[in-house]
Amino acid sequence: MKLATWNVNSLKVRLPHALDWLEANQPDVLCLQETKQEDSKFPLSELQQAGYQAVFSGQRTYNGVAIISKAVLEDVMCGIPDFPDEQRRVIAATLNGVRVVCIYAPNGQSVGSEKYQYKLSWYLALRKWLKNELVCYPRLALLGDFNIAPEDRDVHDPKAWEGNVLVSEPERAEFRELEQLGLRDSFRLFEQPEKSYSWWDYRMMAFRRNMGLRIDHILLSEVLIPVCTDCTIDRAPRKLERPSDHTPVVANIVI
Known part of the structure; x- marks a missing residue:
């Protein structure tokens, strides 16, 4: 099963890129973040014509998540239970026995700000929920834009970023707490190019x-x-005209 995640930074703008990427790469699952579309505007028919179905949770202008799949998506759930939040940041579904959780984590704005505290609270709620999900679904994949660079080697210039969001120690601690649940960063399972x-x-x-x-x-x-055989970052879409500022991450598992 080929799993992929991509923050498209507006699906309306990046739909041609997404459709081309789906055709060229044929993932079994593609998780999208920052779709920035109300559900009524989601391009379901275009994706169905490409051979995919989708579940989605969106809002106008901001946030928005979706899971695009070749297989039937079951047990769909939006949001984090017991964490009231108007922001559409989480969607989960099961396909072929694998629980797929797509997240768009808060950015945090600046260390110490209200949005930063919201980010830490959001991660705490996510972790508590995932602990139970892992009991119900031992085969679970958590994909998305985490808005955390886990280590200094994940940052082009750690000194320049020191003290900023995305790299602060409390944020990195939240990432490590996810790993303590038994989740592993698939990219770091393999030897990878520097930078x-x-x-x-x-x-x-x-x-x-x-x-x-x-x-x-x-x-x-x-x-x-x-059963994970590889994990790579596909830089090609970032080279396109009017690209997202993110590019896809892809992992393959044998199930």
């Missing part, structure tokens, strides 16, 4: 200069770790 990133700012020619961060991840449960 591997999934996001680059639109400014300062950041992509051309590879001034990026690795903040998009695929975490796998203990049952899925032994």
Whole structure:
């Protein structure tokens, strides 16, 4: 099963890129973040014509998540239970016995801000819920834009980013807490090229200069770790005209 995640930063703008990528790569599952579309505007017919079905949870202008799949999606759930939140950041579904959870974590704005505290609270709620999900669904994959670079090697210039969101110690601690649940970063299961990133700012020619961060991840449960054969970052879509500032991350598992 080929699993992929991609923050498209507006599905309306990036739909042609997404359709082309689906055709070229044929993933079994593609999790999208920042679709930035109300559910009534979601391009379901275009995806169905491409051979995919989808479940989605969106809102106008901001946030929005979706799971696109070749297989039937069952037990669909939106949001984090017992965490009231108007922001559409989480959607989960089961296909072929694998629980797929797609997340768009809060950015946090700046360390110490209200949005930063919301981010930490959101991660705490996510972790509590996932602990129960892993009991119900031992084969679980958590995909999405985590808005956390777990280690300094995931940051092009750790000193320049020191003290900022995405790299602060409390955020990284939340990532480690997810790993303590038994989830593993599939990208780090394998030897990877140095300076591997999934996001680059639109400014300062950041992509051309590879001034990026690795903040998009695929975490796998203990049952899925032994059957993961590879995990890669596909930089090609970031080279397109009017690209998202993120690019897809892809992992393959044998089930």
